[in-house]
Amino acid sequence: MTPFKLTDELLAEIKQLIENQSDASLQSLLEEVHFADVAEIINELNKEEATYLIKLLDSDKTSDILTELDEDVREGILGNLSSKEIAEELEELDTDDAADIVAELPQEIVQEVISEIEDREHAKDIVDLLRYDENSAGGLMAKELVKVREDWDVLTCVKEMRAQAENVTRVHSIYVVDNEDKLKGRLSLKDLLTTSTKTHISEVYIPKVDSVNVNEKPEEVAKIMSKYDLEAIPVIDEIGRLVGRITIDDIVDVIKEEADKDYQLAAGISQDVEADDSIWDLTRARLPWLILGLFGGAAAAVIMGGFEEMFRRYTVLFLFTPLIAAMAGNVGVQSSAIIVQGLANDDIKGSIGDRLIKEMLLALLNGVILAALLLLFTWIWKGDFLTALAISISLIAVIIVAGFIGTFVPLFLDKRGIDPAIATGPFITTSNDIFGILIYFLIAKLVLGI
Structure with a gap:
């Protein structure tokens, strides 16, 4: 079976057929097209064109199409249908899908739509499902069995x-x-x-x-x-x-939604958004974490300001500040990503203490290897062994602390019932930048005897 591909030519043809009200041609064109592919087409039409197509096709197909549409597109179409027409669509759906659609309807027409459903047992099951929290097994289940x-x-x-x-x-x-x-x-x-x-x-x-x-x-x-x-x-x-x-089809949707949410949290987006959402919605989702990053950067600048004298005497330390901050952020994100993935898959076993010890030993091993390479590079480049040693020791300490934070924070959040995915991305990066720079300068100051 050749995968369906929506082309500009096909979309233009469908729009033209709708404009000309060529019902027979439209029905013939879409007769063998899977309902999910028809939904993809309708997502690209305006509200009037989409409604025209839904009213034209048979309810046994359009009911499935409605479940596949983008939520805002479906809302626009349902707004153009009468209560009786909506009820006809609901009668063709399993109770879980029907209940999901009813839950999206304006409250003032829900009762009217339910009363138009001819199969009273089906209507009763839909009403029964509506009483469950949507974020529960009851809100996910279907009555058909x-x-x-x-x-x-x-x-x-x-x-x-x-x-x-x-x-x-x-x-x-x-x-x-x-x-x-x-x-x-x-x-x-x-x-x-x-x-x-x-x-x-x-x-x-x-x-x-x-x-x-x-x-x-x-x-x-x-x-x-x-x-x-x-x-x-x-x-x-x-x-x-x-x-x-x-x-299983309902669970696949749950897994996809959870993965999308975790990905957005890891990227520093605080709510569920899509690429075609309004600028205001996208701004509200992104701005909180950007503000956190701004304050984190300001805090790092204040910390660096407290070591101005050391900068004047050892300018080379300033050159390695971005490297230290980057390594802290990278190690923290790696550690937290592994923990978050393990929590999501229920693979994290044993106590928090055991997990922290393992991650810190891993960070120590990685830190020693990376520090040895950095020591050799800096010594050859600048010819100052003591300064190279100070930077290298600082790197080991920063990596260990970053590994600790990246491991502890998601485990702690999970214990408190908070989505641990929030720990990845900007949260870990910003916190590790601040701690990393502070540790870097404190150790360098101690080793160099300033």
């Missing part, structure tokens, strides 16, 4: 499964519940097919099944599903009742 009762026989079970499967896009697992809907286990399709029709499910189901609570954080759900290679995981409420399931 296949469940059987442990007191049914195999024949009854098969009949019920056929009826339930009509509303489920993909059957990943068959869950077993008791009379109160409490999750008991899962059912193997092989066991179902090879067992007598009169056998009760309680005799053949597998009692071991991984599940998550409705209040579990999506990040934790992602870790569990990744660890056990699950395509879907059941969600239970506070008393163990089966209330929904989370599928």
Whole structure:
């Protein structure tokens, strides 16, 4: 299958067909195009063109298209649709996707849209999902699943499964519940097919099944599903009742969103933004960390100002200030990036003390090697062994401290329930610049006897 590529020529053709209201040609052109690719096209259209296309295509396709659109584009389209038209789209979606769209609607039309949904059970499930925090397993799950009762026989079970499967896009697992809907286990399709029709499910189901609570954080759900290679995981409420399931496609979205957020935090962007956001939004996201960097630079300048006399006597020290600051920042970011990655993947084991000792020994080894190279270079270049020694010893100390800060800060933040990704980038770089320069001049002053 050739990957879809949106070209300027194709986009211009679609715009022209919309302008000419050539409905048949548009439908023919987009008939075999995947809904995700149609969403890519619509993201490039203006609101009126996008709405025209959504109204033209069948609801079974446009409902999926809506879930793939950029949030602001989807908001504009929904604003141009009537409550009945929105309801028709929601009826074609799984409950989790439908609930996500309803949550974006203006509050004054939510009730009206829900009342227009003809399938009352579907509407009830959507309303039920809306009560969960969006940053929880309950807010992520879908209601569509296949469940059987442990007191049914195999024949009854098969009949019920056929009826339930009509509303489920993909059957990943068959869950077993008791009379109160409490999750008991899962059912193997092989066991179902090879067992007598009169056998009760309680005799053949597998009692071991991984599940998550409705209040579990999506990040934790992602870790569990990744660890056990699950395509879907059941969600239970506070008393163990089966209330929904989370599928792998939802978890991929969670992982992507978390990665995007961590990348932006590491780059010094304090909130979720995209390249095409307004200048004001981009400024608000970037400015806090830039201000931190400004104050950090000012603090470093003040520190350097306290060593003016040493600068006058040993000008060469000034030449190596950028190197010391850069090494401190680089080592700190390397250490914090490894720790943040380990925390995200749940690979950090043992105590904080053990981790700090390991990182500091690593920093010491790297520092000694780099300092030896710098000592040799500076001695040959300037011919002053004592000054070269002062700079080299300072480098070792700076690298050790930077490694300590880069390791301790994300571990500390994680223990306090704060996203450790905030520790990377400007935060670590700025703090290590300040400490690095201070340590550099203090050690140089001590070694040189100034």
